[in-house]
Amino acid sequence: MYSNESTKKSKHSGSSKKRSKKNTWGSRERTSMSFLIVIAFFAIFGIIILTEVLMIDDRNSVQVRHVNVNNRFSESVPDYEDVKEDYADDSSIFIRENRFAASAISSLFKKRKLDPQDKLMSGIPVVPDNDPNSLSWGQMLPSKIESNLPPYPPNIKAKDGHWQVVNGTRFKFFVFSAYYDRRDGRMLRIIGATKTRSPEKVWCRMWYPLDGNNTKFRSISVMARVKVIRENWNLKYSACFILCPLRLSYLDVPYSVSVVSKLRMPPGNILLLRNTDSDQDFTNRSYADIPNKIAVCVKPLHFNYDQAYYMLEFLELNNLLGVTHFTFYNHTIGPKANCILQHYMEGKIPQTFLVNSLLRPNSGDKNSTGDLTSHNDNLTTIRSPKITVEILPWNLKMKSQKEIRTEGLFSSLNDCLYRNMYRYSHVALVDLDEFIIPRHNDTISDLLDWLSKRVNNKNTGAYSFQNAFFYLQFANDESIFDKRIPNSQLRATLVTQKKTRRRQKLHPQKQRSKYICKPEAVIEAGNHFVWEFRPSMGSLNVPSNSAILHHYRVCEFGGSDCIKSPSVEDKTAHKYSSRLVERVGSVYEYLKDTCKLPNLPLTPTKAPPTRSKSLRIGKLGKNVVNTTTNNLEKNDVKIKKLSFS
Template identity: 85%
Template sequence: MYSNEAPKKSKNSGSSKKRSKKSTWGSRERTSMSFFIVIAFFAIFGIIILTEVLMIDDRNSVAVRHVSVNRFSESVPDYEDVKDDYADDSSIFVRENRFAASAINNLFKKKKVDPQDKSISGLPVASENDPNAVPWGQMLPTKIEANLPPYTPDMKPLDGQWQVVNGTRFKFFVFSAYYDRRDGRMLRIIGATKTRSPEKVWCRMWYPIDGNNTKFRSISVMARVKVIRENWNLKYSACFILCPLRISYLDVPYSVSIVSKLRMPPGNVLLLRNTDTDHDFVNRSVANIPNKIAVCVKPFHFNYDQAMYVLEFLELNNLLGVSHFTFYNHTIGPKANCILQHYVEGKIPKQFLVNSQHRSNDGDNKNFTSDAASSHNENLTIIRDPKITVEILPWNLKMKSQKEIRTEGLFASLNDCLYRNMYRYSHVALIDLDEFIIPRHNDTISELIEWLSKRINNKNTGAYSFQNAFFYLQFANDDSIYDKKVPNSQVRATLVTQKKTRRRQKLHPQKQRSKYICKPEAVIEAGNHFVWEFCPGKGSLNVPSNSAILHHYRVCEFGGSDCIKSPSVEDKTAHKYSSRLVERVSAIYEHLKQPCNLPNLPPTPTKAPPTRARILRVGKLNATVSKSTDQQHDVKIKKIVFP
């Protein structure tokens, strides 16, 4: 019996050992496979990191230093580290242009000029002993310059239009060019390009050699691309292209082209503005700049067509002392565009009749002059003063708003407007269509600035900053718009500054939602809510809220109507312009109603629309109270309107 069981036991034991060995082998196989996967993962990850490191441009550290600053940090000067950036660029020059080695070796070396060399006749050249010549602004040798593509006669210099920079790997556009005669002469081009590690470009400056500006010779210098700080870390950003004129007697050119490769024909020609020969520019010193105010508005988009808003914006700002407006048209609706075109062409009534009995309603007729009284002595002819001028520039930037660049490239438009109005107007306000800078005690902004200068030493003031106050459109309308006895009550009921008089009690702190008025010649880089960079010695003055604030009329910023739950106050400061504003808008509306196909105004409302306020019920409702009895009035229901 035992002999028969022994082999069986041995068989089971052998089978168990085999299973044990098989199980052990499978476990080892899985362990080895896991180890191999981990090793492979780290190997692939290492290869990716190594590839990225090798592909990074060594210039990236310089570019990032300029674009990654905190939004509220101090200014970074235009000229910081320019020698480090551009001191040795011969390798780039060789790769892009393949010039002879002898020319490369002498590229940035000062060379003696042969006065018999006809190729430089009539052109300024680098002086042998010029102490102002620096490498990044050094011009090309004349023999190399002579072999570059010539000026194309069919390309006329343009101003205020987006043009392409040929030959770049990424999108690169230029819009306008200005001569900046302040600390260090240079050409300042407004453009848009890649935010991080922008590609290097050259400035080809064109000098006419005939009286008709049809034939040109060029001087080329290496440029510097400076990304405008407010880019929101998107792929593309507004930028400055800086072309130095550091050679002591290098003349100011007539136009300029921005190129990425010198051997490639230019894809753009920009007319240089703010020169002594500019058609609308007078070489003024800071002391005699006209005491006038201009307004800059970011590009119209989404086919903006709020006709009455446009009229109110133009006429109220004119009452506040603004005489010039600069707009940028990405997409605008037909009615708003028609109104603006009439202002551009000066087809707006310059005088109209106003009932003298209604002029005393707000007691603010001191800025008007009477031309003649009517026979009944009830009407006065009011002359518009000052005259409004409007400029509209096309804005066809080929970048995706909010995906590639911040809101239609608005920072390019703000800085273009700043330099476009420099030396022409003493002050420039950068605001939106739903914003108004309203003085509390003065009638105009000019009077406010003068009043501030007598109380605060503003010798070093380059900008005046105003705190933002939200006048939410969800707040209840002012009761006065329901009064039909008020003259032109239909028009008044459509004006946002007249019907919205309740604002959020808490003002935003400075640099958050604030807007400003600046002296253009004191600013180098403009931002949306504050100035990023001033000229040396200049700064910003925070205007006290009891002197003036920014009235901002908009819907709740986060959607819905929860914003009206916040504490609020009634502010009727803008009503001091009521009669003048309503009279102006009424006259111009009637004048443009037919030519611009403006819609009929809704009738004057007689009562407030159903309130959106919350209802607080105090006590309990007696559900058994019959609606037919007089006891309804005893139900304790208290309505509290939360503004």
């Protein structure tokens, strides 16, 4: 009996040991699997981080800084640290030794003249190095070497605002304009486009006239620095700055400049330097002397843009808002829109308009746009501020969206910024379907003055406005169906008057937002926000109850699903109705035949309301009839609620 019990106990203990061994092995296996999974996770994560690090160009990297300043206008300091290293780079160049340039090297540093054959065959490529005989960024080439470089090309005229090629580079390299930047040190800032990653090194050859006719020149060459503009979408080519400092105090500001990749090659471009004291439209103004005016920059017009009504509405409504100057870049534009812009550029448009003072909002307000010239009963004669227009050719030889972002728009935005610097106190960077509309003020100038009284704007370099989509698929405003309103046919054509329903939720700042900036406070402009300010300057986020960006467009991703999102009615732009219709109508009639503008579309007709047929119940009792009627009334109320939601 005892033996049987002991046998059973031994069997039981043996089986329990086996189970414990199995459990131990299973737990070890799970532990090892978990460990392997963790190792695999960290390995994959490490590979991703390593890949990102290798792909990022260290010279263009910036450190993001988020700062929350507690004030009700959300004024913020620059989003990026001051990138002084971008302008204080001490990288150097040396003369690469090859079978054609052996004597060129010794000639450069032994200060003897080159042989004619050496002059012809030796290109001087520019590469970074720490060679003791190297030239650092911004350092002048010795005068004896300078005297042996190719002279000023007699067949090329110095130009401003034209794309010109940089000869001798491996990749595409173009330059458009050059500006003298006198802020925080003297520097030539050239707007261009080139390779995004590891751009090729280049030189600046600065030209100084030897006579009053600008026919003979001497040159001074300095090593340049290429600074790629941040917003490049990782495409092959990007907008860029070519920076050429004037470090020596005795150096005068040059007349023009050429960007070259090889000093021994004749320059393929000559850029007329802007923002100098010799500019015809520029005087050496201090910041306090800048005219209190607003200019607008528009990205390159492409796809043969030819929306005549939109163009007229854009120009005249912005003029009502206080804008007096527009800068356009013409890649491809249609004949009607081009004809309109040419007439504005030449000043050949009417400037006096009759406005019904009863329909005109703020007609007695001193802030309303336009000068009152006469008054007769309800009709008021208004003379509008003169509109000036500048159109620059934009023939950039890079494939849009494949090689560079949207016709190189970031080159145009920054060119427009520096082109209007010191000439206008504020510059707005918007598209043709966007309008910055104040809620309570009549003009943008009034809005900025109002903001300056409520917040210390000493450090404000830009004003940012949240984006609101007024989808074109939304139903038209009811007022456009009223034919009793004067010029109802034209009013129904204007997008700001017929589209008054917008998406309820505004985009957060820096997403689809647009801004107005003080040009002298900005170093690098972006599409939706400023990338870099001068030290101590920042952006002011304007509250949405003060002003927003009205953006009139179709649904972002195609189709019409966007109109299902919650929406609200916003008729803020209707306060300009009377003046806007009168202005656009006068210019339209003036240019209709000359520019072959299309006839105005007929005033849309409101669809008749649908009526439900009356029900005859017949032999059914009175209670049934009452019940049916009540149900129909309830359903009708529900339908009305849905239609206004």
